Amino acid sequence: MSHRPLATVCGLTIGDYLLWNWSLNANHAVLALVSGLTLPPLAIAFVWLLVLTLARLVADVSRGARGTRARKAPRTRRATRARTRVPGAPRAAAPRAGAATNTAARASSTGPAAPASSPARPSRKIAA
Numbered sequence: 001m002s003h004r005p006l007a008t009v010c011g012l013t014i015g016d017y018l019l020w021n022w023s024l025n026a027n028h029a030v031l032a033l034v035s036g037l038t039l040p041p042l043a044i045a046f047v048w049l050l051v052l053t054l055a056r057l058v059a060d061v062s063r064g065a066r067g068t069r070a071r072k073a074p075r076t077r078r079a080t081r082a083r084t085r086v087p088g089a090p091r092a093a094a095p096r097a098g099a100a101t102n103t104a105a106r107a108s109s110t111g112p113a114a115p116a117s118s119p120a121r122p123s124r125k126i127a128a
Contacts, residue, residue: 006049013042 016039023032 006046006053009042009046009049013039013046016042 016035020032020035020039023029023035
């Protein structure tokens with residue numbers, strides 16, 4: 001597939017128009033009918049791709065007018081962390097000052113001790 005769909009569709013549209021025009025003048029009815037039926041969808045696709053290309057061009061120009069500082073902004077750790085987070089996993093809450101003492105007290109009263117210093121994290125294993 002071509003990396004330049006606008007140029008491809010433009011070429012197909014112009015070629016189809018020329019074929020349609022020639023076949024009408026040369027009394028080739030079937031060829032004129034087929035090329036005439038394919039011309040409107042090609043013309044619509046060409047106009048649509050032209051509008052999209054112009055909109056992207058305007059967006060790029062307006063993005064460049066804001067300055068290079070916006071493009072060269074350093075990435076923060078928060079943005080990186082948000083991308084690597086598992087979508088369905090709950091967020092781990094920040095430990096409070098007395099959380100280790102409360103966890104140790106609860107563990108001694110309820111039975112087997114759980115490690116007090118490790119925060120709750122979702123498992124990274126994939127279930128089979």
